[in-house]
Each structure stands twice: as structure tokens, then as C-alpha cells.
Amino acid sequence: MKLRKNEVVNITVDHLNRSGEAIAIIENSKIVVNGLLPGESADVKIIKPGKNVNFAKVFEITKASAKRTPSACLNNSCGACELLCAQYDHQLEIKSFFISEIFGSKVAVEPSEQTHYRNKIIFPVRRIEGKLQIGTYRRNSHEVTDWRNDCPVIPCEMNRIIAKTREFLKLNDPDGKTAQLFIRGSSEGFQAGLIVTSADDDIIQTLKDLSESGINITSTFYSISSGTNSVLVRDPVFVTGTEYAVLKTDNGIYKVSPQSFFQANIFTLNKILKKIREIIGSYTEPKVLDLYSGCGVLSDIPGLNRTCIELNPASFMYSEENDASEFVTADVPGVVSEIISGGYNIIIADPPRKGIDAKTLEAIDNSSADIFIYLSCEPETQKRDIENLKNYSVSEINGYDMFPNTIQIESLAILRRK
Template sequence: MRKKSIKEIKIEKMKYPNVSQGYDENGRLIEFKGGILGQKVRVKPTKRNKDKVKAKYLDLIEHSSLENFTKTCLNPDECGGCAYQKLAYETELMLKVEMIKNLFKENDISYAGDIKINQSPKVTAYRNKMEYTFGDRKKGGELVLGLHRQNRFYEIIGTSDCNIVDDDFNKIRLKVQNYFREKKANFYHKTTREGLLRHLVVRKAHRTGEIMLLLVTTSDSSFDNIRKKLFVNSILDTKLKGKIVSIYHITNDSVADAVIPEKIELLYGKGYIIEEMLGLSFKISPFSFFQPNIYTAEKLYQKAFDLAGIDETMEVLDLYSGTGTITQVMATRAKSATGIEIVKEAVDKAWENSELNRISNINFLCGDVLEEIEKVGNKYDVVILDPPRAGITPNSLEKILKIDTKKFIYISCNPKTQVENIRGFLKAGYEIKYYEIFDQFPKSRHVETVALLSKLDVDKHINIEIELDELDLT
């Protein structure tokens, strides 16, 4: 690496969710992922064009004056789990609001209202799911179970006192790590594609205290039935506030560094945990999607319910409905609610949960929104949208905009794609009546948002134009 190719940059602006901008000694705009407003960092340019230079973040030179919060974890500058450990919560909220406001400006979208952020009821110990990775902190070092080190893909940080989860997560992580250290088990090496241990997924239902563990390994024959039983017995002996009710073994030989369930085996207990939210109960299976922060999710769903103005006469369509959480929330008062979701396991779980909650005025279809939308009729009182991070595809958006409804509620875990989609709604004659940010992920860069998009009152708009035409302005 040539020394002259390294740039020292002061971060002067941030774009949602994790893009930093600054200027080099020649006044050229440098853009890269990572960093916090006000930090001085080293970056390496990777691509140049007329407008800016794209670069790769290397390391931190100087902290930002914003980083004055002292109650952090042990590894705030190394762990890649969350970026805002050193920010006071009020500062974090301010940064997030500013980045979302800039998204609107960048997309030439005007909104007459004030963009507010709804803070999380819990800033620590809020997550209900963690995915840990087996590896080592340095090459040839002892086994570590934890999270990837920031900007170091092959290095793993042991998260001893992680404060975005409750202590049961930390105790389980440490117990599993020490168990396999004692057994001298090896982890899966991405370069040689050899080794046993890959991931540990921990899920905890905060309201019921039920805990599920997913141990992910390769198909290495050394982890036989006897060793599986020994592992289960050892882990069940852990003293916790909650209770382990489900342990799975997942076999994954895929090259990808992700939890891919090529084979699933229930080693102990039942196949799910139960969580409670907004007076409803939900079965959560190993790969069910469920909001990671139920405390903020409750506020978000209640806001969506209120914005929809649900009453007993209304028919609701919920697109990208997942396990049917919000479909069921709407169905508690609506005349009927229909959900469409492409993932079969999620749809199966949605039916299970609706039966568990004794909700009968509900229907779920499994398939692509682009295709299934034609099977459910074209007229609804309100349509709920909660697409994946990639947002709504152009073809799907075109069909969605043909639905006869005056009101869309658009929930998003990725405001960037949401705002891009909103431009399509505005062109189709809708306006943003309400927009709010929900801090679903304290200490991280991400947020959840909700937008109310209503059909413009065409008759009223025409009348206003006529009145203006009739005025004598001379």
C-alpha cells in the first residue's frame, strides 16, 4: 500500500445510514462507509469520478467531540455490532433525524410537517435476537464466540458485557464459548473451508422469558449424537433469569458467512418460543422474522393502527406481511384483514398465530406481491406496506398504485428505499400526510419509519385553482 494513497479526512457530513463525507487537501469530496460526524480518520481512495472520490475506511485518528458518553461496552471502538456506543442518546437521535431530513432533500421531496423521532423505551438490553460467530481474535489465537471486529472480517470480538442485550445473552455466549474451548473444538475457517463451529443464534422472548438457541456447525462427523447430548446438558445447567425451552442444531456447509439451514434438528424442548405484544401472542420459530425490539415495535404498530383509523367497517390489505404481526393487530378491530407474504414458513406461522389469538376475520396468501395482488380484489379502505430492505420493486409499485384506496401506511426498515418509493406515490397523486421515525435500534445506525400517504382531494384542489383564477390580481 503506497503511503501517498492514504488520506486523512475529517468527517463533515453523514448520509443515511453509514456513509461519511469529507474533503481532502485539494478540496475534493471523499465518501466512504463508516465513521461518525466530527471524527478524523484514515481512508484509502478506491474509485474516482468527476463529483467525488470513493474510499475505504481504514482506521480512526481522532475521536469526535460528540463522543463523550462514558457508559459503553468494553469494545466500543472495535466491535462492529453498533456504531453509536460513545454518543449520548440525545445526540444519536439528533444525528438520525438530520440524516432522514437530508434523504428528503436529496430526493427533492417536500414535507410540510415536522419529522419527529420516537425514542426507544429501552436503550439498553432491548434486543431479542443475537447472531454470534465462532472464530479467533488474532490468527492462531484461542476460540472466540462473538461479533465481527469493525472493518476486520476475519477477526472476532468476544462481547463480554454487550449492553444492547440482557445478561442472559452474555451468560449463554460465555458458557458456549468456554464449553467448546474445553472440548478443544475448532471453528470453520473461511479460507480453508474446514472446521466445525460456525454460529450461535440466541432468541429470547422478553415478555415470557422463553429462550431458543441455534447452534450452527458444518456436517463434520465429530459432532455426533453423544456430543450433542453433552452440549445440551451443559447449556441447560446455565443459571439464567429466563428459561431455555428450545435448542436446535443447524447444519450448514455453505461457503457464505450466513446462517443457512441446510439441515435442522431439534435437540431439546419445543420448536418455538412465545412472545407477547399489544395483547397478542406470537409463536417464533428458528427462522421467523420478528421485530428485534418489541418495545419500540409496539409503539410503531400502534402508530400505524392510529394513522389507519381502523374501525369495524374497514377492509385492510397488508402487503409483505411476514408472520402476520401487523395484519393481526389491524384485524382486532377491522372488518377483515388480508396479508400477502412470499416466505411460506412465515405464512404458516401467521396462520398459527392467528389461531393462537383466535382471530377469524383474517386471510393470508403465500406468494409474490406482484402476482398475488391480482387475486385479492382492487378496493381496500387502507393498505399497509412493510417491504424488505430493498423496498418495493418498480413493477410491484406500479400494481400497488392501481389499488383503489385513499390511504397507504408505509412502514420501512430502510428509509433510503422508502423515500425513493415515496416519489412514485407523489407522482401518482398521493401526498405525505404524516411521517415519523422510530428508533428501533438504539446505539446503531438504523431506524424504522412510518409514512401516511393519502390521495390528494382532487375536487378540493380544482376548486382552489378556480378560486385563484377568479381573483383579480391586477
């Protein structure tokens, strides 16, 4: 069946793909559309017809799922939370289906707090025909959705910081030097930063105004943009307050540089930390190697003999070495000899989305570790890596909802030496 642009057809959703898009088939024609749930029927308008795949947008839902719920978000064009239209139990069902399909066995997904959970955001900032826009990128686009309402997944203070930043940038940055807005923090205080194409007194004044705005802002900085859409902060220049944000977990309190990685959902992180503590605590004399460690939070247990390996030196900026903890700034593939010969009986890894490189995987496989704890934000690459390990077998896999309302899944695999 050949579909035409702007043609309206009625579909019934078969399933969601791993991007959260609804998939329907009409007479061998595949239709992809956002904003629908499995089993729902809708009239959709074809916006981009194709030979094998047609992209559409919802015109009218003709049969809603009983598991649909009114959206809690008023920034309707945002699209960052693909599952916000689903009841939370159904979100967990969808995620459990995805991760179970990847690993070939039933994997439950631990729930989280559904709202106000994020401790960090980086937003693009644009001026279009003189109009200031702060928000997220539209799906599959570099257009910015201009948030005019509070976001339900970030703390109230972050929403207030966004509103105040908008107010001050309108006055102080008419030329549009600000490219991104960075916010990180919690009830302990928030750090706000502007990533700019160039810095001047007006940018500095904006940050000073923010720090004096009555919101719990304990640190401000600016950073010169790399000229790309990268969310990495380079060489921050601090204007007011401290040079870090304070984040508190069940393992401890952390001073976190704006250049450092830290999990964005403390509630879910604490569940993961509890599981890791249980595994390490069951070992008589644990000696732990923590790879891609960030600040070292996953292995931060009092008195634990551990070595943390992290490429980003900013991650260890406020770490305190002691007789039990060693912090090594290095690229993980460059320390394979340490992995093999270090005498570790437990290895933890929390690599980036692309997974673990072949050289490091081989070193882990040939190490002395009895237990390999593998945390991943991308279960598909995690599954690929696990299949390349010859000397370990999976003891258990647990799913965690690190980003409620989105399609993202965090996966913790516990492997034991055969």
C-alpha cells in the same frame, strides 16, 4: 493533496455519511474514518490512500464534541454500534437529519430504550489457530471480533448464553463445526441454536448442556449451514424444549419459529403498532391487506378483517386462522390480482431493505385502498417507491429508532389516496 499510507494528518469532521462514517476534506482530498462525530477534530492515520478517497483510523481526538459520551461497550473492536460514542439525544438528531434529508422535510425520530433492547442475534463462530472466537464481523471485513465482555444492547441472559456457549464449545467442538450462534427471546424464555457444518453427538450435547445451564432457555436446535454467511436458518432440528421462541407485544403473544422474521426491538415495535392501530381504528369498516407480513403482527388487531401475505411458510406455523384473519403463503408479486381486486381499503407493507418491486407498486397504486401504510428499514428505497406512486400522497412520515446506537432508521409512511 496526495496523502501517503501511515501519514498522520489533522482533520475536522464535516458530517457523517449514511454508513456512520465521518467525512472530512483536506485540500480537496476526502478522508473517511470511523468513530468520530460531526465537528470533532482528530489526528488520523491514513491506512488506505486513494486518488479521490482516503481511508483512515483515529490516532488521537484533539477536539472532542460536547455531545460525545464514554462508550458503554468494552468490546472495543466490535464496531457494530456506529453511534455509541454519541449522547442519545445526539444520536436521534443525527438520524432525524438523515431521514429529513431523504424526504425533504423535517422528520422526528421516536426514541427507544438505548440498552438491552434486542430480542435476536446471530453471531459468527470461528476457530483461528485453535482459538474460539464468538462476536460480530469487523466493519468491511470477514474477520470476527471476539467478544470477551458483555454487550450493552442485548439482554443479560443473552450475554450469559454467549458465555456458556463459549465454555461448552471449547470442550465439545474442538474441530470447529459450529459456524454461527443463534439466540432469540425475551423474559418469556430464550431459544438457542447452533448453525453447524455437520452435526454429531458433541453438538447435541452442547445444546443439552445449554438447556441445563440455569439460564432461561426454553428451546434449543441445530441447523446445517448453507456454507455462506447467510443468517437464514434452514430446516432446524430441535434438541430440547419447544420449537419456537415466545415474544410478547402490545398486540399479542407470538410463537416465533427460528426461520421467521420478527422485529428485533419490541419497545419500538409497540410504538409503531400503536400508530397503526390508531389509523386502522379511525376507519369505520376496515378491510386490511398485510403484505410481507411476517407473523402478521402489524395488523393483529382483534376482530380485524385482514389477509396476510408472506413468502416464508414458517411465519404462519403458529398462526391461528379465524373468520377475520386469512394467512396466505405466497410471493407478493404473485398476488397482484388480489391486491387490485380484493376490495381492501387499507394496505400495509413491510418489505425487505430493497423495497417493493415495480409490479407490486403498480398494483397498490391501482387498488381500491384509501390508505397505504408503508413501514421500511431503508428510507431511501421507501422514498424511491413512494415517488413511483401516482395515486397516493404522503400524509405523514414518522421515524423510529429500531436499533439505538447504530445508524439504522425505521420509517413509517402514511399515504392517502388523492
